[in-house]
Amino acid sequence: MVKLKINNLNVWYEKNHAVKELNLEVQANEILGIIGPSNSGKTSFLKTLNRLNELNPGFTVTGEILLDGKNIFTELDKHLLRKRVGIVFALPLPLPLTIFDNIAYGPRLHGLKNRARLEEIVEESLKAAAIWDEVKDRLNTNAFKLSGGQQQRLCIARTLAVEPEVILYDEPCSGLDPISTLKIEEAMQELKKNYTQILVTNNVKQAARASDRTAFFLLGELIEVAGTKQLFTVPKDKRTEDYITGRFG
Numbered sequence: 001m002v003k004l005k006i007n008n009l010n011v012w013y014e015k016n017h018a019v020k021e022l023n024l025e026v027q028a029n030e031i032l033g034i035i036g037p038s039n040s041g042k043t044s045f046l047k048t049l050n051r052l053n054e055l056n057p058g059f060t061v062t063g064e065i066l067l068d069g070k071n072i073f074t075e076l077d078k079h080l081l082r083k084r085v086g087i088v089f090a091l092p093l094p095l096p097l098t099i100f101d102n103i104a105y106g107p108r109l110h111g112l113k114n115r116a117r118l119e120e121i122v123e124e125s126l127k128a129a130a131i132w133d134e135v136k137d138r139l140n141t142n143a144f145k146l147s148g149g150q151q152q153r154l155c156i157a158r159t160l161a162v163e164p165e166v167i168l169y170d171e172p173c174s175g176l177d178p179i180s181t182l183k184i185e186e187a188m189q190e191l192k193k194n195y196t197q198i199l200v201t202n203n204v205k206q207a208a209r210a211s212d213r214t215a216f217f218l219l220g221e222l223i224e225v226a227g228t229k230q231l232f233t234v235p236k237d238k239r240t241e242d243y244i245t246g247r248f249g
Contacts, residue, residue, distance in 0.1 A: 003028040003166065003196045004049065009063035011044050011220075013056060018044040020220040022063070026166075031188060031197045033211030033228065035204055037243065040217040042200045046168050049198070050085040051078045067166075083110070086159035090171035092151035094143035094158075099126075099135050102143045102154060106162035121161050129157035130187040149180025156187065166196045173206065185210045204244050208232050216240045 004026035011019035019041040026032050034042050047053040048061060051072065065072045072081050095102050103122040112118060122139070126132040131153040135146070143154055152172060159167060169188075173181040188197055188210055201207050207214050208228060215225035216237075224237050235241045 001028045002026070003068065005066040005069075007064045007066070009045070009048065009065065010061065011041070011048055011053065012058075012060045013044075014058040018220055019048070022222050024215065024222060024225060026196060026198060027213075028196050029192050029194075030212045031192060031199060031210055032225075033207035033214040034198065034200045034217060035202070035207050035214060035243070036217035036223075038202075039219070041220040042217050043170055044220075045217070046087065046170050046198065046200050049166070049168060050082045050087055052082075052087065054078070083162050084164055085166040085168065086162065086164035087168040087170065088152070088156055088159055088172050090174045092148060092155045094146070094151050094154055097143060098140045099143050099146070099154065100139040102158050103161045106158060110162060125157040125161040126154075128160050128187070128191060129153045130183055130190070131157060147180070149176045149183065152176060152180070153184060153187065156184070160191075160195075164195065166198070167191065169197065169199045169201075171201060172199070174202070181206070204232075216243060218243070 002025050006022055006024045009019055009022040010017065022045065036042055044053065049065060053059045053061070067076065067084065070076055095105060097105065100122055103125050104118045107118060107121055123132060126135060131150060134150060143151065146154060173184055185206070191197060199207065199210060211228045213225060214228045214231045216223045216231065218239055224231065224235065224240055231240065232244055235244065
């Protein structure tokens with residue numbers, strides 16, 4: 001089932017044409033990896049999916065993005081959209097609050113006050129992000145006392161707490177050690193049961209490990225998209241092969 005359908009998407013910042021005539025479908029419950037060198041439009045595309053790009057002066061967009069068949073620009077309130085399509089950034093950004101309050105922040109913002117339900121959401125979200133066992137005895141500790149890898153999984157849990165349908169990751173492991181990276185990748189595999197995920201990564205090996213399908217972007221264009229194994233072993237475009245074998249990028 002198609003979760004997101006992107007038709008003829010173009011993104012500009014002033015005169016910089018960041019995404020060019022992009023057509024792409026994202027299937028429900030898949031992990032779609034997006035790879036490509038810097039300035040390929042990967043992050044611009046990601047931020048357009050939940051309209052965060054609208055915060056940038058000079059941003060313009062044409063084309064359409066359909067979430068479950070509804071145009072996110074004309075048929076969906078952007079605040080509701082951001083609840084349905086959450087994003088995890090490269091740099092973990094916990095709030096200056098306790099671990100518990102970090103996770104409870106979103107549900108409280110949406111009006112939930114019942115303490116017992118908040119406790120359930122906190123536990124469920126931390127478990128889904130594979131960090132519950134490490135923090136369950138110190139939920140009242142400041143989140144800044146966690147390691148970098150733990151903070152990133154906390155941020156994933158905070159995203160999950162508002163019950164999104166799609167999770168976007170923008171280089172979520174770029175500053176993490178291999179063990180923390182593995183824990184996040186394992187959590188992503190578990191999350192496939194309930195969520196659609198899009199992973200932007202500059203680490204082609206991570207895309208090969210974690211993604212069901214992979215898309216290769218270059219200079220704002222989608223060059224090709226295929227099953228990950230196929231793209232990494234028999235890419236159709238020589239530019240894709242050159243990038244994944246390290247000949248450029």
